[in-house]
Amino acid sequence: xxxxxxxxxxxxxxxxxxxxxxxxxxxxxxxxxxxxxxxxxxxxxxxxxxxxxxxxxxxxxxxxxxxxxxxxxxxxxxxxxxxxxxxxxxxxxxxxxxxxxxxxxxxxxxxxxxxxxxxxxx
Amino acid sequence: xxxxxxxxxxxxxxxxxxxxxxxxxxxxxxxxxxxxxxxxxxxxxxxxxxxxxxxxxxxxxxxxxxxxxxxxxxxxxxxxxxxxxxxxxxxxxxxxxxxxxxxxxxxx
Numbered sequence: 001x002x003x004x005x006x007x008x009x010x011x012x013x014x015x016x017x018x019x020x021x022x023x024x025x026x027x028x029x030x031x032x033x034x035x036x037x038x039x040x041x042x043x044x045x046x047x048x049x050x051x052x053x054x055x056x057x058x059x060x061x062x063x064x065x066x067x068x069x070x071x072x073x074x075x076x077x078x079x080x081x082x083x084x085x086x087x088x089x090x091x092x093x094x095x096x097x098x099x100x101x102x103x104x105x106x107x108x109x110x111x112x113x114x115x116x117x118x119x120x121x122x
Numbered sequence: 123x124x125x126x127x128x129x130x131x132x133x134x135x136x137x138x139x140x141x142x143x144x145x146x147x148x149x150x151x152x153x154x155x156x157x158x159x160x161x162x163x164x165x166x167x168x169x170x171x172x173x174x175x176x177x178x179x180x181x182x183x184x185x186x187x188x189x190x191x192x193x194x195x196x197x198x199x200x201x202x203x204x205x206x207x208x209x210x211x212x213x214x215x216x217x218x219x220x221x222x223x224x225x226x227x228x229x230x
Contacts, residue, residue: 035219037166044224045158045166045209050217059217062123095165105217108156108171115165 002026002111004096009116014087016120022079022096022113029077033057033105034098036070036081039115040091048094049081052105063089086120093117124148124212128222134230139200143225145193145210154214157186157195160224161206169208170195205229 008020022034036048049060049070058070069082079096093115100107125148135141145155153173158166168177170186173193183198197204210222 037221044207045160045211045221047211047219047221050219052217057217061218097166100171106154106213108168108211108213110168110171110177112165112167 002099004098004111004113006094006096006113006116009094009118011119011121012086014120014122016086017082017084018086018118020081020083020094020096020116020118022081024077024079024096024099027099027111028102029072030074031102032099033107034072034079034096035109036079037095037097037109037112038090038092038118039095040089043092046092050105051079053103057105083118086118088120091118091120123218124151124214124220126210126212126220126222128208128210128225130225131223132226132228134228135200136230137200137202141197141200141227143195143208143210143227145188145195145222147191147193147212150190151212151214153189154212155186155188155193156211156213157184158209158211159204159206160209166209200227 003025005023035050051070067085071080095115097109097112099111127146155173157170160166174186207226213219
């Protein structure tokens with residue numbers, strides 16, 4: 001069955017960096033767009049970033065553009081989110097999601113990981 | 123960016139009720155609209171995609187409709203398991219996806 005497992009979250013000081021990973025299994029990772037979505041404590045869902053199956057399309061929410069970088073290793077079936085210059089406003093559970101329609105970025109996300117918590121605090 | 127606005131923000135209803143949640147987009151998203159259900163401490167679950175397509179395994183009491191800028195999620199007869207928060211998400215906007223702010227469905 002499809003599994004998405006995030007890792008790499010933790011407590012980090014403002015201005016520091018963190019890299020999240022999402023290990024995918026149970027589907028053909030190489031053909032699917034993937035996305036990162038976050039949820040601050042007690043708040044709603046916030047889309048963060050997207051990467052197409054072949055990395056030709058990468059897009060970001062305005063507030064993370066220039067600080068966050070999404071990437072993937074199709075040989076390892078793994079999605080990444082490099083987060084730099086972190087602020088308290090980046091504190092959230094980060095979910096990877098995807099495995100919808102193959103070969104397109106116009107797709108919903110039927111599968112989600114369990115999330116990894118990032119806490120930015122001095 | 124495309125702004126998604128859900129209404130109401132909170133909805134109180136009883137088991138057996140028919141409920142409708144609305145999602146409006148600031149510009150046309152065609153049919154590229156999904157609905158997710160989220161329960162406390164859990165990851166979101168996809169219910170509806172392409173505005174009206176029911177995800178595999180989702181009960182048929184859930185239905186979606188709309189196109190362009192106005193969309194609705196309807197639950198025909200509320201069950202105890204349906205009390206949760208619901209989000210719409212557009213996925214058309216030049217690969218810039220956005221969520222609505224959420225609608226919390228509470229037991230009356």
